[in-house]
Amino acid sequence: MKCPRCSVPLPSENEPVCLVCGYQFGLSSRQDTSVEIEIESTPRKVEAALVTDTGDEDEPDSPFDKKPRGLRSVSPSPVFVGRADDLARLREELNRVNVNRRLSFVTVHGPAGIGKTRLLEEFGRQVAAEGQVHVLQGAPRGQQATPYSGIIDALARFFELDFADNDAETVCAKFEESLKRFLHGAQLTESAHLFTQFLGHELEGSPVLEPLLRVPSQIELRVFIALRRILGLMAEDKVLLLIMDAVDASEPETVNLINYLAAGLERLPVMILTGGRDNLFTRYPQWSSGEYATLRLRLPVLGSAEAEALLGHLLPSVEKIPKAVGNHVQEHMDRSPRAIEELARLLIESEVIDISGATWKFRLSMLATTELPYTLEGILRARIYLLPDGDHDILNRAATFGETFWQDGVVSLIRRSIYADDMKTDHDGPSLDSITRSGEFTVNLVAHSLERHVVRGFIEAVPVSQLPGERQFRFKYPPIWNIVYDSTKEQQKKIFHYQAAEWLQLHLLDPTPELLEEVGRHLELAGAPEKAALAYQKAADLARTVFLNDKAIRLYIQALSVQNPQQVSQRIQMWHDLGNVYETKGQFDRALSCYEKMLRLSWVMASRAKGGVAFNKMGRLYRQQGKLSLALEYLKRGLNLFEAAGDLRGVASSHDDLGTVLYALGDFDEAMRACGEALEIRRRLGDARSIAVVLTNIGFIEIDKGLFNEAASCFNEALAINRSLGDQSGVCRTLNSLGILHFHQGQLEEAVEDWQRGLAIAQNIGYGPLEAKLQNNLGEVLMRLGKHQESRKRLERAIELSMDMHEKRVEYDAKRNMGLVLQKLGQNDEAMDFAMEALALAKELDILEFKARAAITIAEILSSTAFSAGDPESAAHQMEETIGHFQQGIDLFKMLKLEREIAVSLKRYAEFLIEAGRDKEAHAALKESREILGRLGMKELEDVKKLLAAVEEPAKN
Numbered sequence: 001m002k003c004p005r006c007s008v009p010l011p012s013e014n015e016p017v018c019l020v021c022g023y024q025f026g027l028s029s030r031q032d033t034s035v036e037i038e039i040e041s042t043p044r045k046v047e048a049a050l051v052t053d054t055g056d057e058d059e060p061d062s063p064f065d066k067k068p069r070g071l072r073s074v075s076p077s078p079v080f081v082g083r084a085d086d087l088a089r090l091r092e093e094l095n096r097v098n099v100n101r102r103l104s105f106v107t108v109h110g111p112a113g114i115g116k117t118r119l120l121e122e123f124g125r126q127v128a129a130e131g132q133v134h135v136l137q138g139a140p141r142g143q144q145a146t147p148y149s150g151i152i153d154a155l156a157r158f159f160e161l162d163f164a165d166n167d168a169e170t171v172c173a174k175f176e177e178s179l180k181r182f183l184h185g186a187q188l189t190e191s192a193h194l195f196t197q198f199l200g201h202e203l204e205g206s207p208v209l210e211p212l213l214r215v216p217s218q219i220e221l222r223v224f225i226a227l228r229r230i231l232g233l234m235a236e237d238k239v240l241l242l243i244m245d246a247v248d249a250s251e252p253e254t255v256n257l258i259n260y261l262a263a264g265l266e267r268l269p270v271m272i273l274t275g276g277r278d279n280l281f282t283r284y285p286q287w288s289s290g291e292y293a294t295l296r297l298r299l300p301v302l303g304s305a306e307a308e309a310l311l312g313h314l315l316p317s318v319e320k321i322p323k324a325v326g327n328h329v330q331e332h333m334d335r336s337p338r339a340i341e342e343l344a345r346l347l348i349e350s351e352v353i354d355i356s357g358a359t360w361k362f363r364l365s366m367l368a369t370t371e372l373p374y375t376l377e378g379i380l381r382a383r384i385y386l387l388p389d390g391d392h393d394i395l396n397r398a399a400t401f402g403e404t405f406w407q408d409g410v411v412s413l414i415r416r417s418i419y420a421d422d423m424k425t426d427h428d429g430p431s432l433d434s435i436t437r438s439g440e441f442t443v444n445l446v447a448h449s450l451e452r453h454v455v456r457g458f459i460e461a462v463p464v465s466q467l468p469g470e471r472q473f474r475f476k477y478p479p480i481w482n483i484v485y486d487s488t489k490e491q492q493k494k495i496f497h498y499q500a501a502e503w504l505q506l507h508l509l510d511p512t513p514e515l516l517e518e519v520g521r522h523l524e525l526a527g528a529p530e531k532a533a534l535a536y537q538k539a540a541d542l543a544r545t546v547f548l549n550d551k552a553i554r555l556y557i558q559a560l561s562v563q564n565p566q567q568v569s570q571r572i573q574m575w576h577d578l579g580n581v582y583e584t585k586g587q588f589d590r591a592l593s594c595y596e597k598m599l600r601l602s603w604v605m606a607s608r609a610k611g612g613v614a615f616n617k618m619g620r621l622y623r624q625q626g627k628l629s630l631a632l633e634y635l636k637r638g639l640n641l642f643e644a645a646g647d648l649r650g651v652a653s654s655h656d657d658l659g660t661v662l663y664a665l666g667d668f669d670e671a672m673r674a675c676g677e678a679l680e681i682r683r684r685l686g687d688a689r690s691i692a693v694v695l696t697n698i699g700f701i702e703i704d705k706g707l708f709n710e711a712a713s714c715f716n717e718a719l720a721i722n723r724s725l726g727d728q729s730g731v732c733r734t735l736n737s738l739g740i741l742h743f744h745q746g747q748l749e750e751a752v753e754d755w756q757r758g759l760a761i762a763q764n765i766g767y768g769p770l771e772a773k774l775q776n777n778l779g780e781v782l783m784r785l786g787k788h789q790e791s792r793k794r795l796e797r798a799i800e801l802s803m804d805m806h807e808k809r810v811e812y813d814a815k816r817n818m819g820l821v822l823q824k825l826g827q828n829d830e831a832m833d834f835a836m837e838a839l840a841l842a843k844e845l846d847i848l849e850f851k852a853r854a855a856i857t858i859a860e861i862l863s864s865t866a867f868s869a870g871d872p873e874s875a876a877h878q879m880e881e882t883i884g885h886f887q888q889g890i891d892l893f894k895m896l897k898l899e900r901e902i903a904v905s906l907k908r909y910a911e912f913l914i915e916a917g918r919d920k921e922a923h924a925a926l927k928e929s930r931e932i933l934g935r936l937g938m939k940e941l942e943d944v945k946k947l948l949a950a951v952e953e954p955a956k957n
Contacts, residue, residue, distance in 0.1 A: 068388055070349035073455045074341060077313035080122050081337075082306035083115065086299060090123050093295055094133070094271050098239050103270045105262050105288045107247075109278055110299040112479050113338025113376050116275040117245050119299065123273070124243050134158075134234045137243040146514050147253035147548050150244045151227070152199055161199070168201035182233040186763050194226045200546075207728065207765045219547045222768060224257060225804050228264040235268040248276035248283060249478075252550050255284050266292045304330035307340055314344040317360040318353065325362070328372050338477065339376040345457060346372075346379050349386050380483050383456070394449045395458065398473070399484040400496035402518065404462065407471040411446050412503045413496060418442075447471075466515060467507050498526035501535075513543035513551055520555075524562055533563035537574060544581060552581045572601045572610055579617060586806075588621050595621075612641035612650050616657060623661050626847045631661045652681035656694055663701050664849075666897025671701050692718040692730055696737050703744055704900055706936035711741050732761040732770055736777065743781055744900075746939040751781050769810070772801035776814040783821050791821050812841040812850055816857045823861045831861050849901075852892035856905050859885035863912045879916060886912065903932035907944055914951065923951045 090106065097104045108116050120137075128135040138154030155161070159178040161171060176192040183191055193208040197219070203209060209219075234240050244250075244258065262272055274288075278298075281287055288294045302310065307329050312321060325347075333339060347353045347362075352370055354361045373379045384392065397413040398405045416423075422430040429435075450473060453459045458480050465472035475481035488496075501522035508515055520535030540555035556578040563571060579594030599614035615638030622631035635658045642650030659675035662668075679694045699714035715738045722730030739754035755778050762771040779794035795818045802811035819835035822828070835858045842850035862882040886909040893901045906929035913922035926948040933941040 068391070068452060070351050070355070071452060071455055072348050072355055074314055074345050074348070074457065076118075076341070077310055079313050080118070081310040081313065082302040083119050083122070083299075086119055086297060087123060087126075089297060090273070094127065094239070094241065097269050097271045101267075101269045102293065103262060103266045103268060103272065104293040104295060105290070106271060106273045106295045106297065107280070107288055108273070108275045108297045108299060109280060111336070112277060112477065113336040114299045114301070115337040116299060118337065120243050120245050120273060120275045124241070127241055133239045133241050134237070135241045135243070146512075147251045147551055148198065148257060150247070150250060150254055151257055154242065154244070155195065156199065168196055168203045171199060171201050172196040172203055179230065182230055182237070187229070191226045191230055194223050198223050198227075210728070210765070220549065221805055224260050225768070227257075228261055231261060231270070232265055232268055235265060235270050239269040239271070241271050241273060243273045245275045247274045248280035253548060255287070256550070259286070259290065262288070262292060263290050266290070301335040302337065302340075304335070307335040310337060310340050311344060314341055315347075315353070315360065317355070317358070319359055319361065322362050322364065322367060324367060325372075333372070333374045334376055336376060339379060342376060342379040342383065343372070346383050349383060349456070377479060377483065380480055384483060391449050391452060394446060395453060395484055396488055397496060398450075398459070399475070399481055399488065400493065401500050403478060403481045404466075404472060404474040406465070406467060407446060407450060407473065408443075409500060409503045410450075411442055413499050414446065415442055416499055466512065468509065470507060494526050497522040498528065501526060511538075511542060513539045513546070513548060513555065516542060517555060520558070529562040530564050530567070533559045533570070536562070537570070541577065544577070549581050549585050553578065556581070568601055568605055572598050572605070572607070575601070576613065576617075583617075583621065588625060592618055592621055608641040608645035609647045609650060612638040612645065612647065612654070614638075615641060616650070616654055619661075620657060623657070623664070626845070628661055628665050632658070632665070635661060648681055648685060652678045652685070652690070655681070656697065659697055659701070663697070663704070664896075666899070668701050668705050672698065675701065688721050688725060689727065689730070692721040692734070695721075696734060699737055699741070703741055704936075706938060708741060708745050708937075712738070715741060728761055728765050729767055729770070732758045732765070732767060735761070736770065736774060739777060743777070744938075748781050748785055752778065755781070768801055768805050769807050772798050772805065772807055772810045772814070775801065776810055776817060779814065779821070780817045783817065783824065788821055788824050792818070792825070795821060808841055808845055812838050812845065815841070816854060819857055819861055823864050828861060828865055832858070835861055848892050848896055849898065852889045852896070852901070855885045855889035855892065856908065859889065859912070860908060882912065899932050900936060900938065903929045903936070903938065904940060907940060907947070910947060914947070919951050923948070926951065
């Protein structure tokens with residue numbers, strides 16, 4: 001038995017679908033007019049129209065109607081019907097925002113077709129027309145949402161940017177010009193560059209973006225901060241209304257950004273108005289759960305009279321709505337606006353309404369024999385059932401691509417069906433004569449069919465295609481796509497999905513994570529999991545490069561889930577890359593789990609090099625968590641494997657990491673040895689950037705050993721290397737290191753100069769994390785110089801930046817220093833608050849050194865009032881509390897073998913004991929401090945000697 005469509009022999013007579021062209025046997029008769037009939041998936045003889053030599057006239061048996069019955073567009077109602085109360089509620093909430101000057105987060109939700117989009121559009125239009133509010137309104141560009149698409153759309157609309165403009169310099173210039181109203185100087189440049197990157201344009205040579213491209217964990221956060229900054233400034237100018245529709249279809253990145261903006265704009269007059277289906281709260285359980293005002297507005301169906309009025313507005317040429325139709329709308333059917341609109345279309349397409357004259361009339365005899373559906377889904381099924389066979393077939397193939405599709409993709413699927421027989425005999429396609437005879441007929445046939453579907457309201461054109469040069473469409477409403485796609489038989493879906501994947505792969509001139517993910521999805525649904533895994537992996541890799549970390553995680557997990565477990569080498573690489581993304585996001589436990597799997601598979605494959613990488617990765621994570629013993633153990637294991645594999649870069653990396661851990665443990669000699677080994681290998685390999693990093697690490701070890709000249713030599717060589725490479729961020733980091741050296745040498749003015757030079761670079765290139773660190777360092781040195789008010793301003797900026805960028809280490813140090821500055825200014829209560837916040841951060845980070853420093857800071861603040869406490873009992877209690885914190889900090893420093901910190905803390909402790917009259921204890925502390933300072937050659941030695949002499953003098957007398 002052969003397929004009547006493509007003449008290919010069938011495997012058996014019982015085969016329900018041709019596996020080549022998708023022809024389906026045993027279709028229900030089209031004579032059945034019941035709207036409840038299940039719509040079958042039917043590639044219905046499109047070839048009858050394709051085999052003709054001319055497209056001027058349809059053949060008698062063509063599956064396409066030349067003039068399909070009832071083909072008439074139905075425009076949305078010009079009158080906004082039935083939502084007066086909801087509009088009033090939104091207006092009331094906007095007024096409340098204006099009066100209270102506080103953010104409100106509003107979510108309009110309900111089932112598909114209830115009118116959410118129209119309500120948001122109408123409210124935004126009314127408010128914008130009044131001119132008293134900044135209105136940013138966006139929606140995902142296409143039903144296939146991409147990360148941040150709604151926010152990008154809102155920005156582009158507000159600043160009048162053209163998505164079709166692919167020139168990054170032009171987009172950046174437009175942004176900069178538009179932002180001048182709110183920003184100036186470095187912040188203006190930074191924001192313009194970041195927003196240009198956010199819109200997906202590559203701005204080459206940007207001093208703002210270049211350093212961030214090497215720190216992927218920062219670029220997303222920097223964009224968030226810049227966006228929050230500009231929206232905050234806009235809200236200070238006027239009340240800000242940010243409207244986001246279809247958030248239930250948004251990707252997690254967009255939802256995270258919306259929540260971030262809500263939290264950051266909480267104290268400003270901002271109304272975030274979102275719309276989505278009810279499943280929004282299931283998909284994102286934490287939606288709108290911040291510490292700000294929230295309102296959830298669920299839209300009801302229209303009232304009976306409103307529903308009938310809406311039908312009248314949709315059919316303005318009808319003289320009178322029959323009572324039977326009015327009763328059906330008012331009493332029986334789903335009264336959502338979309339269902340009523342679709343009913344109007346059904347009445348026209350089923351020819352219940354005669355549209356031949358200027359005045360439309362109901363055919364009452366036909367109406368009497370027609371059963372009108374009750375639900376939106378039922379109406380849509382009935383409309384799809386009425387389609388001509390050819391239009392239905394084309395819609396089927398379009399639905400295979402997803403909710404968005406491309407005209408030529410559909411053309412490709414049809415041609416592969418029609419010419420399947422030719423390609424069986426000649427694998428390289430039909431003859432040139434056949435192609436010449438066909439000409440553009442297939443393209444025109446599909447184009448005309450899609451145009452009719454646009455008129456029907458099933459699909460709509462996408463203004464800017466994801467594939468340059470290709471006409472892109474989308475199903476206008478998800479329920480339409482669901483019905484068409486779900487009706488397609490599974491065997492047929494597999495064929496179409498594979499063909500769609502191949503077509504997409506040929507057209508990915510500029511791949512995006514979303515398009516590569518689509519290729520993977522099609523291959524997975526086509527039953528080709530190994531090819532799907534590769535596509536998902538490529539999509540994840542690309543998502544990482546554009547800093548879409550959450551998306552990369554999902555794609556790697558998807559790739560691993562469909563990948564053939566026997567492809568172990570590919571699996572090792574994916575666990576490595578997934579671990580890297582988790583590490584970037586700070587999800588260390590999940591990263592460790594990935595690296596553990598990588599290690600296990602490396603052992604199976606007897607790959608020492610990959611095993612060494614896994615051990616090193618795990619060792620670094622343990623180091624970041626402060627688990628130094630574990631870090632040391634894992635890094636040593638990694639080093640052994642790299643040495644056995646002869647991997648010099650791995651060996652150098654291991655020595656480098658071991659040096660930092662040994663340094664943290666206070667074993668300076670071993671740390672120096674490890675870093676020296678790393679430096680030697682790096683020099684042999686000629687890796688200049690890595691040489692600069694190792695030199696900086698060695699410099700800090702030299703500082704702790706009191707070898708300041710040697711440290712200066714290392715830092716200056718690193719600075720020269722970074723300058724020769726044009727690495728501004730590297731120059732900035734090295735200037736910070738030189739400032740730290742001068743600070744420890746007591747050369748405070750030189751430290752200020754180094755840090756100010758570094759700060760200028762950090763601000764120029766927008767290197768936020770290092771700017772926070774430099775502001776903190778300047779705050780500390782200015783405190784030492786007695787410039788307390790200036791120090792306070794620097795530290796306030798450091799705290800602001802570090803909190804914005806989640807740099808908890810810098811935040812800890814800045815708050816600790818702020819406590820000391822406020823103590824100098826006599827604001828002891830506020831000083832203690834900052835010191836306790838610093839201690840809480842130290843405990844959260846679980847870093848012993850930080851706990852020790854916080855304890856010493858608290859002791860210093862307590863010591864300033866220990867002798868002015870009211871009653872003797874309170875004074876004694878505060879005295880013991882102060883001593884306890886000093887001793888706790890010193891003990892922790894001793895545990896960590898941080899000799900410089902031990903010596904300095906002992907000096908401060910002794911000063912307090914002398915003031916308390918406890919000279920004997922002070923003498924012991926000073927002697928211990930003198931011994932360490934003398935060994936390290938630190939400047940504080942002279943002060944300690946003077947204090948010691950002052951304590952010993954009374955004893956001699």
